[in-house]
Amino acid sequence: MKIHTILSPQLFSLFEKEVVDKQVLVIDILRATTSMVVMLENGATSVRPVAGVEEALRLKQENPALLIAGERNGFKVEGFEFGNSPQEFTPERVRGESLVITTTNGTQALSLSLAASHIWVGGFLNMNALVASICDTKKDVFLFCAGWKGHVNLEDTLFAGAVAQQLVDKGWAVADDATRAAMSLWLQAQGDLHGFLSEASHVQRFQSMHAESDLDVCLKCNTSGMSVRYENGVLVAIPS
Amino acid sequence: MKIHTILSPQLFSLFEKEVVDKQVLVIDILRATTSMVVMLENGATSVRPVAGVEEALRLKQENPALLIAGERNGFKVEGFEFGNSPQEFTPERVRGESLVITTTNGTQALSLSLAASHIWVGGFLNMNALVASICDTKKDVFLFCAGWKGHVNLEDTLFAGAVAQQLVDKGWAVADDATRAAMSLWLQAQGDLHGFLSEASHVQRFQSMHAESDLDVCLKCNTSGMSVRYENGVLVAIPS
Numbered sequence: 001m002k003i004h005t006i007l008s009p010q011l012f013s014l015f016e017k018e019v020v021d022k023q024v025l026v027i028d029i030l031r032a033t034t035s036m037v038v039m040l041e042n043g044a045t046s047v048r049p050v051a052g053v054e055e056a057l058r059l060k061q062e063n064p065a066l067l068i069a070g071e072r073n074g075f076k077v078e079g080f081e082f083g084n085s086p087q088e089f090t091p092e093r094v095r096g097e098s099l100v101i102t103t104t105n106g107t108q109a110l111s112l113s114l115a116a117s118h119i120w121v122g123g124f125l126n127m128n129a130l131v132a133s134i135c136d137t138k139k140d141v142f143l144f145c146a147g148w149k150g151h152v153n154l155e156d157t158l159f160a161g162a163v164a165q166q167l168v169d170k171g172w173a174v175a176d177d178a179t180r181a182a183m184s185l186w187l188q189a190q191g192d193l194h195g196f197l198s199e200a201s202h203v204q205r206f207q208s209m210h211a212e213s214d215l216d217v218c219l220k221c222n223t224s225g226m227s228v229r230y231e232n233g234v235l236v237a238i239p240s
Numbered sequence: 241m242k243i244h245t246i247l248s249p250q251l252f253s254l255f256e257k258e259v260v261d262k263q264v265l266v267i268d269i270l271r272a273t274t275s276m277v278v279m280l281e282n283g284a285t286s287v288r289p290v291a292g293v294e295e296a297l298r299l300k301q302e303n304p305a306l307l308i309a310g311e312r313n314g315f316k317v318e319g320f321e322f323g324n325s326p327q328e329f330t331p332e333r334v335r336g337e338s339l340v341i342t343t344t345n346g347t348q349a350l351s352l353s354l355a356a357s358h359i360w361v362g363g364f365l366n367m368n369a370l371v372a373s374i375c376d377t378k379k380d381v382f383l384f385c386a387g388w389k390g391h392v393n394l395e396d397t398l399f400a401g402a403v404a405q406q407l408v409d410k411g412w413a414v415a416d417d418a419t420r421a422a423m424s425l426w427l428q429a430q431g432d433l434h435g436f437l438s439e440a441s442h443v444q445r446f447q448s449m450h451a452e453s454d455l456d457v458c459l460k461c462n463t464s465g466m467s468v469r470y471e472n473g474v475l476v477a478i479p480s
Contacts, residue, residue: 011250014390150254154417177394177441181425188424201417
C-alpha cells in the first residue's frame with residue numbers, strides 16, 4: 001500500500017483520477033478538521049460539512065433546530081451559532097445537537113474528495129485512531145492538506161508527515177516527493193511542534209486574532225480515540 | 241525585501257498577480273536550468289528556451305545552423321542534436337553556436353514568468369552568482385520550482401531552500417510557509433545532498449535511465465560564477 005500527499009487543493013487535479021476508490025484523509029489542522037472531531041467527541045448527533053455560507057443558512061431556514069458553525073477568513077460568520085474554534089464546541093453546547101459547518105479550506109477539500117471510497121477527517125487530536133482506520137482499510141491513501149486559500153501551509157504538511165511516518169513504520173511505501181518532504185519536516189518538528197510552527201503564517205494569523213489557546217487544542221496528540229469518516233454528506237464517528 | 245516560493249507550476253496561478261514587476265528565479269535542477277547555465281558557461285553564443293518540440297523544429301527549419309536540445313519524459317527528442325544532459329554541452333560542441341532548448345518542465349515555468357521584471361535561471365552550479373544578482377536587483381523574489389509534470393519535487397524545493405537561506409542571512413524576510421518548508425528541508429539535506437535525495441522520485445528515475453553521472457553535475461555547488469537572465473526570449477549570461 002502506498003502513501004501520497006496532496007499539499008494543497010490547488011494540486012488536487014493532478015490526483016483526481018488516482019483517488020477514485022482509494023482512501024483520502026482530509027487535513028485542516030487549524031481548525032476545521034480538528035473542530036469536526038471535537039463536535040462528535042463531545043456528543044453532537046450529526047455534523048454536516050457544507051461548502052458555502054448560503055447553503056448553511058438555507059439548511060438552517062429549513063430546519064431551525066440546526067446549529068450552524070463556520071468562518072470566513074478565520075472569523076465567525078454573522079448569524080451563525082458558532083465560529084470555527086474547537087473550544088466553542090463544548091459538551092454543554094453540542095450534545096444531542098445537529099450541526100452544520102462551513103470553513104474556508106477544509107470543506108472545500110472534502111467536496112473535492114468524493115470519488116474516494118473512504119474519506120477520513122481529523123488531526124493531531126485523533127491521529128492514532130485515523131492511522132488504525134487507514135490501516136484496516138488496506139487501500140492506497142492520499143493525505144490531502146487543505147492549506148490556506150490554495151497555498152501550502154506548514155501545519156497541515158507536518159500532520160501529513162506524522163501520519164505518513166506511522167504508516168511507513170507499519171510497512172507502507174512512500175509514493176511521491178511531497179510525502180518525503182512532509183516526513184522530513186515532521187522529523188525536524190516533532191520534538192517541538194509549537195516552536196517549529198511559531199513562524200508559520202497561520203500561527204501568526206492566530207496570534208493576531210488572539211486565538212492562541214486554540215493552537216494548544218489543535219496541536220495536542222491523541223486526546224480522542226475516535227476516527228471520523230465522511231459518508232453520504234455527514235461525518236460519522238468510528239470509536240476505536 | 242521578501243522571499244516567496246512557488247513549489248510547482250500548478251501553484252503559479254496563486255502568484256500570477258504578485259510576480260508582476262518582481263524577480264522570479266526559475267529552478268529545474270534535474271536538468272533544464274542546470275543545462276542552460278552549462279551551455280552559456282561553455283561558450284554558446286545564444287540560448288533560446290521554447291515551450292514546444294514543434295516550435296524548436298520550426299526554428300531549426302528556418303535556420304538550419306541552429307542546434308536544438310531537449311527531452312520529453314527525460315529522453316532526447318528524435319531529430320534533436322542534444323538531449324537535456326548537462327554533460328552533452330561540452331565546449332567542443334557548443335562554443336560559438338546558437339542553441340534552442342525545450343524541456344518538460346523548465347521552459348514551461350519560464351513562459352509563465354514573463355510578467356516579472358527580472359527572470360533568473362540556474363541551479364546549484366551558479367547559486368552564489370544568482371544570489372548576488374537577486375540581491376543587486378532589490379525587489380521581492382519568487383523562487384519558482386519547475387517540479388515534475390505539476391508535482392512538487394525534492395531537488396527543486398531544496399535549491400529554493402538553499403537560496404532562501406542565503407537571502408535570509410543577508411536580511412531578507414520570508415513571506416510564506418512554502419519558503420519556510422524549503423529552508424527546513426535544506427537545513428536537513430545540506431550536509432549530504434546526494435544521500436537526502438537518494439529516495440527522491442526524480443533521482444530514482446535517473447537511476448533507471450542510467451543518467452546518474454548527471455546528478456553529480458547538477459548537485460555540485462558554484463562551479464560557475466555566471467548568473468543567467470532570461471530576456472526578450474533568450475538567455476543572457478551575466479558574469480560576476
